[in-house]
Amino acid sequence: MALVVDAVDLKKTYMLGKIPVEALRGVNLRVESGDFLSVLGPSGSGKSTLLNLIGCLDKPTEGKLLIDGVDVSTLNDNQLAYLRQRIGFVFQFFNLIPRFTARDNVELSMSIVGKSKSERRKRAEELLEIVGLKDRMDHKPAELSGGQQQRVAIARALANDPRFLLMDEPTGNIDSKTAKEIISLIKNLNEKGVTIIMVTHDQHLAREAKRTVQMFDGVISSDVVN
Numbered sequence: 001m002a003l004v005v006d007a008v009d010l011k012k013t014y015m016l017g018k019i020p021v022e023a024l025r026g027v028n029l030r031v032e033s034g035d036f037l038s039v040l041g042p043s044g045s046g047k048s049t050l051l052n053l054i055g056c057l058d059k060p061t062e063g064k065l066l067i068d069g070v071d072v073s074t075l076n077d078n079q080l081a082y083l084r085q086r087i088g089f090v091f092q093f094f095n096l097i098p099r100f101t102a103r104d105n106v107e108l109s110m111s112i113v114g115k116s117k118s119e120r121r122k123r124a125e126e127l128l129e130i131v132g133l134k135d136r137m138d139h140k141p142a143e144l145s146g147g148q149q150q151r152v153a154i155a156r157a158l159a160n161d162p163r164f165l166l167m168d169e170p171t172g173n174i175d176s177k178t179a180k181e182i183i184s185l186i187k188n189l190n191e192k193g194v195t196i197i198m199v200t201h202d203q204h205l206a207r208e209a210k211r212t213v214q215m216f217d218g219v220i221s222s223d224v225v226n
């Protein structure tokens with residue numbers, strides 16, 4: 001299996017005024033293509049910081065991050081922007097554009113390189129069908145339930161055929177029954193080959209992943225196959 005993410009001794013220190021906050025204190029993590037891992041840990045343990053680094057939204061203070069074998073610190077701004085497009089993000093608060101329909105939300109995030117308007121539209125519709133929203137494509141976010149909005153966000157994250165999906169508490173803002181449905185969708189995507197890294201604070205949901213990484217105080221304290 002191909003190594004998609006290889007984090008080597010990642011450290012991240014934020015400065016809070018003059019006070020350094022050590023959010024990550026040496027994280028080593030390898031994720032292979034097709035993996036589905038959950039990241040568990042108490043609030044403040046560094047989960048979001050780790051996800052932001054892996055998603056190339058932020059840079060480590062020390063250590064190395066390789067994506068598909070490429071050290072991201074060697075990339076220029078254009079290359080980094082290109083790489084970011086190939087990473088799918090899903091957040092706790094769905095972050096959809098309110099005045100756009102589900103279809104337009106998905107279509108809009110699609111890279112315009114090499115795709116015509118009609119191809120983008122067709123792809124958006126395919127993705128919405130995959131996430132179970134075939135009959136909701138013309139609805140705006142406010143006309144959808146929380147679970148449905150998260151499905152749109154997942155379709156959007158898949159729009160540019162990402163190398164992997166990063167999910168930060170994807171079920172953190174929906175009820176537990178809907179959360180189970182979302183997890184089964186996520187599992188389903190993984191069975192189709194999508195690589196997934198999912199942060200959660202819910203132990204039950206975490207166990208649905210193939211592998212669970214436990215974070216504590218800026219380090220990985222355990223990494224087990226479920």
Ligand SMILES: Nc1ncnc2c1ncn2[C@@H]1O[C@H](COP(=O)(O)OP(=O)(O)O)[C@@H](O)[C@H]1O
Nearest residue numbers: 014015016021023042043044045046047048049
């Ligand atoms: N932008 C920031 N500036 C300063 N401190 C931060 C910033 N982001 C996160 N932190 C701190 O880093 C630590 C890890 O935060 P975070 O990665 O958000 O944890 P988690 O997602 O596990 O709750 C916490 O102590 C948090 O307060």
Ligand SMILES: [Mg+2]
Nearest residue numbers: 047048049168
């Ligand atoms: Mg967090």
